[in-house]
Amino acid sequence: MIVRHLNDIIGTENETKADTWAxxxxxxxxxxxxxxFHDTVIYAGTETHIWYQNHLEAVYCVAGEGEIETVSDGKVYPITDGTMYALNENDEHYLRATKDMRMVCVFNPPLTGKETHDENGVYPLIEDE
Structure with a gap:
């Protein structure tokens, strides 16, 4: 069995930060x-370009508010506490937060922990740990 607490992750190598998220x-x-499995904060007043070409992601918002805009069709979906979205087609998108958003995220294939977005918003596929 694996049991972890968020306080044991914050400030360690298992927390990755960027200008717009942690x-x-x-x-x-x-x-x-x-x-x-990730607990992610998207900072209020930010926009993040994301395009997970190598991963599928499901996201559940547990706090805050913002929106997601899909690049392919320009559709904008509001995000509030209780909203789930799944990037089942490796959807390129913009994620915007009007209030800090706390998101619970699942990635397949799993991340190794070393990934961060490249200049196109992509996480590389890392095979080795």
């Missing part, structure tokens, strides 16, 4: 669950 990586590839 990702606290609770489960990673090395945990051998077949997915990775």
């Amino acid at each position: 990702s606290r990586r609770m489960l990673l590839k090395k945990d051998k669950m077949g997915f990775s």
Whole structure:
């Protein structure tokens, strides 16, 4: 059994930060669950371009508000506490927060913990740990 608390992740190598977000990586590839599990904060007043070409992601908002805009069709979806979205087609998108958003995220294939967005908003596919 794996039991972890968020306070044990914050400030460690399992927390990755960027200008617009912080990702606290609770489960990673090395945990051998077949997915990775993240507690992520998207900072208020920011916009993040994301395009997970190598991963599928499901996201559940547990606090805050903002929106997601899909690049392919320009559709904008509001995000509030209780909203789930799944990037089931590797959807390129913009994620905007009007208030800090706390998101619970699942990635398949699982992240190793070393990933961060490249200039196109993509996480690389890292095979080795």
